[in-house]
Amino acid sequence: MNTSKKSGFNTESGRTEVVDMQAFALLNVNREKLRPFFERVPELFAAHHHHSSQNDAGYEELLYRVYRPYSENMLDMIDEWMGHEPRSWRKEVDREVMLMLYAIRYPDTLLLESLSSDAGSDMKRISGYLHFMHHTYTIWDEDTRKGLAKLGFEIPGSENVDAFVYGAYISSIELVKELAPFTCFLEHDVPRQRLFQAALAAYGREN
């Protein structure tokens, strides 16, 4: 998340609110709310990542099968694992997405603003590409968003790609990761962002 350009985004779609919310969330962490979550990260991670709906073997295989130079086939493989319908957009949009994926550097999300309406209409799909091609970006997921909310990080819902909402989402997960004690850090063949995203998703699903 790049908050340095905060003043440039105050005109529409509640972005000022989002930026204010990011700063509030990051500076006002309620550590007591995090404690019960941290005590259960290994169990929560296993509950989500190793659940039959997640195809854990397929996920771990993709970590190895997606690498530069990126291809449409790699986008297909990610779509398939994510459970998306095949992309219905034109070939040029694939190229546009690829260019963004080559250029973007974690934790920047502003480059997502460059996507056209076709590619920009599905945050979950784009987050999947970002995750498998960079690992540090996390998959956008409704349950994970609910899990973050339980920890005090209120991230607005959005189906469309929103650089600021997604920026707040990945920054919050990064912060959770930073604050986590060593007992949360499993030796597992998944990136740490996936470890926390999966644990948060399981946490978010619980009543």
Place this chain on the structure above:
Amino acid sequence: MSSTEIVEKYEPNFQAWVEQFAEWQTRIGFDPSWLGDYRFDIKFDWDSAGDEIEFGDFEGMPKWERRMQIPQQSVRDAIISMISVQGDTEFGSVEQQWHLLDSAPTEYDRKSALRIMCEEQRHGWQMAYVLCNYFGEHGIREAQKLLERNSAANPIRGEEDRPRLLGSFNEPIDNWLDFFCFTHFIDRDGKFQLKMLSTSSFKPLAASMGPMLKEESFHLGTGANGLRRIVKQGVIPISLLQKYMNKWVSTGLDLFGVDESTSAQWAYVYGIKGRYDEREAGIPADREHLNEESRMHYFDELAKEMERINKGRHEGQPELFIPSDKFHRSVGKYVDIRTTVRGEPFEGDDAAWEQYLDDQLPNDEDVAQLNEYFKEEWIQYREWKD
């Protein structure tokens, strides 16, 4: 909850040590430019360290935050010794491994190894910082020694009497299979040691462990993933890989020290070093068998990890296994006992035993064969992702 303090300003004692550290890097051949923008931060997680002594004869008293709060000189000496051994392994492993960077099978592996070496050096800094800042002249001298001992003690440089303190850290790490075994088996022992110190009665030592353990999990993951990727690729025969398992498991088991250890017992009495599961155990410690218990936890963990490694093997390939804890031991009650890798008594004379060891552990022929496999695509490709 982790609330990490990063030390911003160093005292002159430690500043002087930092200058010596730069000389150490030059001496061993580690180019500081490889570190990029990595910083050797000194990190303390005071929250996870706890406020009260958690076990031993001082249980319930406030944890010691300064040298003068430590009640006896023998306790101070024991703490200095623990910190020195831990620091010694951190620098030793870098000395053993840095030469592998040139022959990494992929950029992913090169960068992973480099990250591990950066973090091991940071851990060494952390231990040197605690020695310099909390233990006066004695600590400063011990911190200097961390840079004077050498895993490849070289007689030409007059170092033959200054090897690293633990045997495993004087063994050459000749190739990338050794590297993955080292990070899987020996760094795993490191994880156990760090966790046992994370409940220490000396608070700066306990507070050092949280950040170190977070980083250590990446080191172990690199080893386990590396072995999984090798098995999955299926180029190096399982029978050859098994020999390396046999070599490194026995070494890892030895690192836990002697059975019925009195020094482990004193460390427990002083509250300096607990059990691996000290906070979760819920039962009193068997003080006379502390090393044995830690070793058992380690051994059980190895068996579970091996199940995961085996999942990747090709159809028809035999399973890799963890050799018996009695096999090829140099420390503890099994030192003079000859068993097979399956733990059965070995029947045969000295010559037959030597032949058996040659069959079960990597020999010159195996190394030559391994070097041939290294010319192929011997490990599953993985891309480094920033």
